[in-house]
Amino acid sequence: MNQGSRAVQSAIVVEQLNHFFGTGELRKQALFEINLSIASGEIVILTGPSGSGKTTLLSLMGGLRSPQLGSLRILDTELVGAAKQVAVEARRSCGYIFQAHNLHSSLTAQENVMMGLEVHGSYSRLERRDRAIEMLSLVGLEQRTQYYPESLSGGQKQRVAIARALVSRPKIVLADEPTAALDKQSGRDVVDLMQKLAKEQGCTILMVTHDNRILDVANRIVYMEDGKLVKALES
Template sequence: SKKQLALLRLNVGFIFQAHNLMMFLNARKNVRLSLELHEEYYSENMDQIADDMLNKVGLGDRADYFPAKLSGGQRQRVAIARALVSKPKILLGDEPTAALDKESGRAVVKLMQELAKEQQTTIIMVTHDNKILDVADRIIIVEEGRLANEQQEEAFLKKMKSSDH
């Protein structure tokens, strides 16, 4: 039903390739948006909860900054804060490191992993970024719309480990 679907959506966080921040809202208000979807936060200080999450992603001093004044990595960390602040059961990431350099991309994924473990959130991430594969607990390879078999996965992972990708 529509009600069940709405309840399901409240337990899923999203991080997009393009951060999809509201450019007319500062970092605090972008994170707070996620809380405003959940009735259980209405009686709480949502600004403080948003600020606490921004501190966790290393942007406590940037709460009043608008996205245009943040770097790509900082914007993506605001997006992570927004996705995780309401403690979803599942976090879906669509190429969350695509617009970032190697170091920023790795830092973003490690941060997602740390916060998700802390909150007991499962991350499902789609990526073409081979440099972050070692962070995953499990890797599922899809080629040409089909799941790879075990031998194909093992061959791919062996190739990645032996090359400089």
């Protein structure tokens, strides 16, 4: 009984996960026997040197790549060996924040955020617009809704990216180096904002970062090296 309730409370459960790139003689193992459980509502930072497998693990969790061996469950949905539609549904439960913003230069801030709802297919254009404006207000960009990315600062672009990731009220937010291109104050503002909105929306955050200035926001810090989880620290 207790085991069952604990499983339900886990947003992400990874067991004996291995991942490879390439085939034949070029086949190279990127992840080795990863075991990790992240509770609902937990904020976890994944850190370690470049090339240690952090982004690979994050992309598997977000459904951007297909996991190969082991077990990877997102909100109790198994992704290893899952049908394409199952993976798509799991991806809809996640908000993804990329290191380089990945904003569309031809779209306004509002239109970029609206795109975060289009994959769900269940919102009218008016609903998408209203939700986008609301979320941009929450991240302090109510005066910038019609600005294009080229007219926004780095911190403002990252706020748009956060708004896009959170507009669908995802249960899980996956963030890949969200402060890498930002100065100290902008980076702190962005992370504090993620923490605040995630708590208000009751979602789980897994953040890849090299930024030692923001480690204090985490409930737990997980360290990776050479494709392996080597230690986990309580923050």
